[in-house]
Amino acid sequence: MKAMRVFFLSVMGLSCAFALGCGGGSSSSANSSTPPPNTITTTGTNVAAIAVNGGPLGNYSDAAFISVTVCTPGTTTCQTVPNILVDTGSSGLRIISSLLTVSLPQQKASDGNPVAECLQFLGSYTWGPVQTADVQISGEKASSVPIQVLSDNTAGFATPTSCSDPSGTLESSADTVALLGAYGILGVGTYAQDCGIATAPVCQASYNVYYECPSTGCIPTNQQLAQQVTNPVALFATDNNGVIVELPSVAAGGQASATGSLVFGIGTQSNNALGSATVYSIDYTTGNFSTTFNSATDESFLDTGSNGYYFQDNSLAQCTDAQGFYCPTTPVNLTATNQGTAYQGTPTGSGTVNFTIGNADTLFSAGNALSELGGTVVTDGSSPANYFDWGLPFFFGRNVYVAIQGATAPGGTTPYWAY
Amino acid sequence: MNRRRACCLKWIVPAAAIALIGMAEARPAEASLGGDVGSIQADQVKLQGTRQTTPKAAYTVHEIQAASGTVVREYLAADGKVFAVTFRGPFLPDMRQILGNYFEQYSTARQAQVAQNPNARRARRPVVVDEPGLNVQIGGHPRSFGGRAYVPGMLPAGVQLEEIQ
Numbered sequence: 001m002k003a004m005r006v007f008f009l010s011v012m013g014l015s016c017a018f019a020l021g022c023g024g025g026s027s028s029s030a031n032s033s034t035p036p037p038n039t040i041t042t043t044g045t046n047v048a049a050i051a052v053n054g055g056p057l058g059n060y061s062d063a064a065f066i067s068v069t070v071c072t073p074g075t076t077t078c079q080t081v082p083n084i085l086v087d088t089g090s091s092g093l094r095i096i097s098s099l100l101t102v103s104l105p106q107q108k109a110s111d112g113n114p115v116a117e118c119l120q121f122l123g124s125y126t127w128g129p130v131q132t133a134d135v136q137i138s139g140e141k142a143s144s145v146p147i148q149v150l151s152d153n154t155a156g157f158a159t160p161t162s163c164s165d166p167s168g169t170l171e172s173s174a175d176t177v178a179l180l181g182a183y184g185i186l187g188v189g190t191y192a193q194d195c196g197i198a199t200a201p202v203c204q205a206s207y208n209v210y211y212e213c214p215s216t217g218c219i220p221t222n223q224q225l226a227q228q229v230t231n232p233v234a235l236f237a238t239d240n241n242g243v244i245v246e247l248p249s250v251a252a253g254g255q256a257s258a259t260g261s262l263v264f265g266i267g268t269q270s271n272n273a274l275g276s277a278t279v280y281s282i283d284y285t286t287g288n289f290s291t292t293f294n295s296a297t298d299e300s301f302l303d304t305g306s307n308g309y310y311f312q313d314n315s316l317a318q319c320t321d322a323q324g325f326y327c328p329t330t331p332v333n334l335t336a337t338n339q340g341t342a343y344q345g346t347p348t349g350s351g352t353v354n355f356t357i358g359n360a361d362t363l364f365s366a367g368n369a370l371s372e373l374g375g376t377v378v379t380d381g382s383s384p385a386n387y388f389d390w391g392l393p394f395f396f397g398r399n400v401y402v403a404i405q406g407a408t409a410p411g412g413t414t415p416y417w418a419y
Numbered sequence: 420m421n422r423r424r425a426c427c428l429k430w431i432v433p434a435a436a437i438a439l440i441g442m443a444e445a446r447p448a449e450a451s452l453g454g455d456v457g458s459i460q461a462d463q464v465k466l467q468g469t470r471q472t473t474p475k476a477a478y479t480v481h482e483i484q485a486a487s488g489t490v491v492r493e494y495l496a497a498d499g500k501v502f503a504v505t506f507r508g509p510f511l512p513d514m515r516q517i518l519g520n521y522f523e524q525y526s527t528a529r530q531a532q533v534a535q536n537p538n539a540r541r542a543r544r545p546v547v548v549d550e551p552g553l554n555v556q557i558g559g560h561p562r563s564f565g566g567r568a569y570v571p572g573m574l575p576a577g578v579q580l581e582e583i584q
Contacts, residue, residue: 120561122543122545122546122560123544123557124543162513165513165515166514167511194561207510287562299563305543323535376547378547380554382580384506384584386556386565387545387559387563389558389560
């Protein structure tokens with residue numbers, strides 16, 4: 001089986017030398033390169049269950065959900081919040097205010113004013129005060145984690161226009177279950193904090209990310225690294241260098257749901273070894289590596305928080321119903337090549353990815369675990385908006401390692417992805 | 420080989436990447452996309468940035484390095500109007516500022532998209548607003564955003580979209 005795959009890849013490489021559109025495009029023999037099934041770890045104090053099940057609204061396709069326990073710091077007064085979106089594309093825990101029953105202390109600036117945050121996502125933003133919680137997931141615990149409590153315009157925290165304007169409208173906040181499609185977001189991406197890094201730790205007021213909120217209204221403020229909303233994994237006592245997202249393969253035409261695991265730590269326990277996974281280095285200034293598809297190379301990223309493959313292929317028919325998604329009449333097999341990048345140092349990792357795009361209108365009626373869901377990123381050729389976004393479908397059938405910047409992990413310099 | 424990679428180092432180290440003729444007009448103004456050169460100055464103030472200009476055959480590129488690290492480029496046609504704006508960097512620029520008088524059209528289109536899809540399945544994905552009089556695209560994730568906005572009817576003759584980076 002393995003020999004067959006090596007042979008197939010060699011033939012692909014040869015034919016590439018003579019073909020236009022090398023590194024991307026249709027492939028007519030997808031079955032011969034199907035990888036062996038991944039093994040999903042289900043036991044261990046560092047293992048939490050995740051489910052691709054539509055979430056609290058029942059219709060959020062290709063999103064993975066987890067339960068997170070938050071506690072009043074230093075106490076056993078805790079609350080378990082289900083339906084938290086697992087997001088490898090961001091860092092830090094965010095929970096919708098109205099769902100929190102446990103009392104969490106408000107973070108205050110040095111002058112005593114309460115601190116709030118505005119974090120821009122793609123097409124929406126989250127707004128709300130920064131509070132402190134002890135966070136527990138499976139057997140892992142992190143103490144005094146700054147988290148964001150999502151709330152629009154609650155007393156003392158009116159949303160400033162410098163937060164709402166970049167995304168377009170007040171309506172594009174994601175601070176309600178109806179708009180977020182989740183009870184919160186668990187950002188387990190490649191950064192420990194959500195704004196600074198060790199070499200540029202302060203989140204400057206000019207970024208319009210952190211605000212202090214005197215009674216006259218919230219104004220941008222500088223925020224030190226340790227006070228920024230933090231990926232809880234980085235604050236675990238052990239298993240704190242990253243995570244592994246483990247999801248099974250799903251039926252080609254989609255299925256109702258799928259369950260898998262979020263495993264904490266890389267190479268720290270007997271159940272989270274790096275094994276033979278290929279390590280892809282990441283440019284730590286952007287959180288991206290790169291992908292070559294249809295002869296074009298773009299910055300790219302592995303993001304469970306994106307609910308599809310989002311990339312540009314003008315040859316794929318677009319949907320009439322599910323606007324912005326691809327709707328080929330029959331599934332189309334495609335190939336792209338991922339390459340590690342590095343801001344400084346030598347990039348590592350390169351490999352091809354075979355994937356399939358199906359008809360989104362049909363897929364959405366099949367359930368919420370859709371391995372062939374794809375959509376467009378731009379309306380025309382080369383654009384600064386053009387990233388290759390490997391969303392949740394990429395994670396089906398793979399164990400994907402996410403190593404946190406600055407942490408020590410086997411296989412190479414962090415941050416990296418490995419699969 | 421890796422054109423976007425080469426491109427991105429340029430965003431991070433703009434001063435070393437392109438030959439530029441630096442200048443800074445000090446005229447106040449109102450808007451950006453669809454606005455005049457003064458509107459670019461207003462954007463520069465808002466973005467707390469430094470600005471450099473690069474003349475091309477059919478237009479001039481005004482590149483603003485925002486304090487946040489995000490680079491905003493405004494494309495000024497020979498008729499004195501901004502016909503396109505692009506950005507790339509760790510934070511979104513203020514879209515109301517850079518879209519100027521086109522912000523309301525963008526905002527209305529975004530609200531219509533949200534209304535059309537009350538379920539969440541479209542919420543966290545690239546932004547594409549494609550209307551006859553306005554095209555806006557935004558991609559990326561927290562710490563890395565890229566985008567382009569232009570008015571199709573204002574593109575100078577002979578200018579290809581691929582130039583608008």
